Amino acid sequence: MSDITAEFLIVAAGRGTRAGSGIPKQYRPLRGKPVLYHTISACLASKAITRLRVVIHPDDLHLYNDTxxxxxxxRLEPPVFGGSSRSESxxxxxxxxDGSHVLIHDGARPLLECRNIDALLESLRHERAAFLAVPVVDALWKAExxxxQSPVSRDGLWRAQTPQAFRLDDIRTAHAATSDDLPDDVETAKAYGLEVSIVEGSQTNIKITQAGDFALAEQLMGAEMDIRTGNGFDVHKFGPGDHVTLNGIRIPHDRGLVGHSDADVAMHTLTDAIFGALAEGDIGQWFPPSEAEWKGAASDIFLRKAVERTAERGFTITHMDCTIICEEPKIGPHTTAMRQKLAQITGVDVDRISVKATTTEQLGFAGRKEGIAAQATATLVKL
Structure with a gap:
C-alpha cells in the first residue's frame, strides 16, 4: 500500500435515466442495499483514504440519508449538493x-477494489494525474x-474507468479554466494541459448504466448464498391398529400409531425441519390438531406445504436426513421405498435423501416398545 493519502469525491448527483424509470440508479438495490452504499463501502475499505465526500442531487437527500x-x-463527511451538470457537481x-490529492469516482461503480486505489495513489508519487482504464481487447468496427463498414484498430485504445486521481490544486484549476461540461475529469485535465497517466484497472470495475447491468454486477459480486439448517423431532405412541405409516410407506404391524392425522412420525419431523429452516414455526402452527379438517389427514399434505413455502421464499431443499427410533417394526427393509416416496413428494433427488433407523438399546419408551420417535434435519439454500 502506498504511503500517499487522498480524499475521495464520489459523484452521485445524476438521474441515471438509461437504467430505466424509478429512483436514480445509485439508490436502487444491489444485493439488498443501494448501489451507492456498496460504492461508498468499497472506497472506505482503503486505509489510505482520509476523507470521503459524496456529491448528491438536492432532491435525493432522504435517499442518501437512508443509504x-x-x-x-x-471519514464520511456530509454530502455536497451538485449542480446542473457533471462538471459543475x-x-x-x-x-x-482540503487535502493534497483527490480521487474522483462514479457513484455507480460499486465494485472498486483496494488494489486499484493503491495503484492510483502509487502513481501520484511521480505523476500529477492518473486514471484507471482497461485495454480494449474486442474487435472494433465502424458501423452505418x-x-x-470497416474495422477500427484497437491498438492503443483503452476504456476509461474511475477513480481518476489528481493533485487537488491541479484539478481545481483545470475545472476553473473551462466552462465546458466535459464527460470526465481526465478530459478536463487534458484541456488544461495536464499529462494524465493510465493505470490498468480491473474488468470487474463496471459502471452500472443500463438496466441489465444490475444483474451483471450481482454476478460479479458473487451471489451471497443463504444456507439454512432446520431440525425436527416427534414422538407418537402405539395404539390399536394393524400398520404404521412412516414417510408415506404403510408397514404392517400388530399395532398402529396414535395421532390426530395419520401419525406419520417420520414425515412430521421432516416437515418440522423444513419449517424450522425457514423460521416459520412448526407443523402444529400450520395445521393445528384442534382443527377437525386435519383429523386422519395424510401427512404428505403437511410436507407438500413446507416444500411450497420453501419455493415461495426462494430456497431449494438440498438435503434431508431422517432417523427413525424404535425397537419394532423393522425399518431397514423399507428405507429405499421411503426415500423414493419422499423424493416424489418433495422433488428432491433421491440421492439427497437419507432415511435410517436405530434403537435405544431397550432404554426409554422406545426401548419398552411404547411408541416410535424420529428426528430429522433439512438443509435449504438460496442463491
Whole structure:
C-alpha cells in the first residue's frame, strides 16, 4: 500500500435515466442495499483514504440519508449538493476538499477494489494525474445503418474507468479554466494541459448504466448464498391398529400409531425441519390438531406445504436426513421405498435423501416398545 493519502469525491448527483424509470440508479438495490452504499463501502475499505465526500442531487437527500444509515465510518463527511451538470457537481465537490490529492469516482461503480486505489495513489508519487482504464481487447468496427463498414484498430485504445486521481490544486484549476461540461475529469485535465497517466484497472470495475447491468454486477459480486439448517423431532405412541405409516410407506404391524392425522412420525419431523429452516414455526402452527379438517389427514399434505413455502421464499431443499427410533417394526427393509416416496413428494433427488433407523438399546419408551420417535434435519439454500 502506498504511503500517499487522498480524499475521495464520489459523484452521485445524476438521474441515471438509461437504467430505466424509478429512483436514480445509485439508490436502487444491489444485493439488498443501494448501489451507492456498496460504492461508498468499497472506497472506505482503503486505509489510505482520509476523507470521503459524496456529491448528491438536492432532491435525493432522504435517499442518501437512508443509504448511509448503516455506515459509521468517521471519514464520511456530509454530502455536497451538485449542480446542473457533471462538471459543475465536481467543481462544488472539489471546493469542499482540503487535502493534497483527490480521487474522483462514479457513484455507480460499486465494485472498486483496494488494489486499484493503491495503484492510483502509487502513481501520484511521480505523476500529477492518473486514471484507471482497461485495454480494449474486442474487435472494433465502424458501423452505418446497423451494418459493419470497416474495422477500427484497437491498438492503443483503452476504456476509461474511475477513480481518476489528481493533485487537488491541479484539478481545481483545470475545472476553473473551462466552462465546458466535459464527460470526465481526465478530459478536463487534458484541456488544461495536464499529462494524465493510465493505470490498468480491473474488468470487474463496471459502471452500472443500463438496466441489465444490475444483474451483471450481482454476478460479479458473487451471489451471497443463504444456507439454512432446520431440525425436527416427534414422538407418537402405539395404539390399536394393524400398520404404521412412516414417510408415506404403510408397514404392517400388530399395532398402529396414535395421532390426530395419520401419525406419520417420520414425515412430521421432516416437515418440522423444513419449517424450522425457514423460521416459520412448526407443523402444529400450520395445521393445528384442534382443527377437525386435519383429523386422519395424510401427512404428505403437511410436507407438500413446507416444500411450497420453501419455493415461495426462494430456497431449494438440498438435503434431508431422517432417523427413525424404535425397537419394532423393522425399518431397514423399507428405507429405499421411503426415500423414493419422499423424493416424489418433495422433488428432491433421491440421492439427497437419507432415511435410517436405530434403537435405544431397550432404554426409554422406545426401548419398552411404547411408541416410535424420529428426528430429522433439512438443509435449504438460496442463491
Amino acid at each position: 448511509i444509515a448503516l455506515i459509521s465510518d468517521p 465536481v467543481r462544488r465537490g472539489l471546493a469542499a476538499c 445503418n446497423g451494418t459493419a
